[in-house]
Amino acid sequence: MQPEQATSAREKEAIEHVRKLKGFYQHLITYLIVIAGLLIANLILTPEYLWSLWAALGWGIGIASHAVRTFKPFTLFGPEWEKKQVEKRLKKKP
Numbered sequence: 001m002q003p004e005q006a007t008s009a010r011e012k013e014a015i016e017h018v019r020k021l022k023g024f025y026q027h028l029i030t031y032l033i034v035i036a037g038l039l040i041a042n043l044i045l046t047p048e049y050l051w052s053l054w055a056a057l058g059w060g061i062g063i064a065s066h067a068v069r070t071f072k073p074f075t076l077f078g079p080e081w082e083k084k085q086v087e088k089r090l091k092k093k094p
Contacts, residue, residue, distance in 0.1 A: 023070075024071075027066055031060070034059075035052065035055065035059065038056075039052045039056075
């Protein structure tokens with residue numbers, strides 16, 4: 001029996017979540033290192049204009065999006081929403 005077949009659905013879900021976490025943290029660490037480097041370069045080369053903030057903002061939006069997909073703090077159209085919509089539709093029918 002192969003190890004993949006022995007794992008349950010719950011274990012596969014846990015493994016997938018850990019992989020998503022790892023990807024998010026790698027993304028975050030890369031962001032912090034690159035933005036810090038850009039900020040240092042910015043302060044040395046052109047301290048009168050902080051252009052590195054634009055890179056931080058743009059990439060920061062991507063980080064925030066990745067965090068929402070990874071941690072799922074809310075689900076706009078998730079299973080609960082679907083359930084409520086079905087119940088609402090069923091109540092309307094004669």
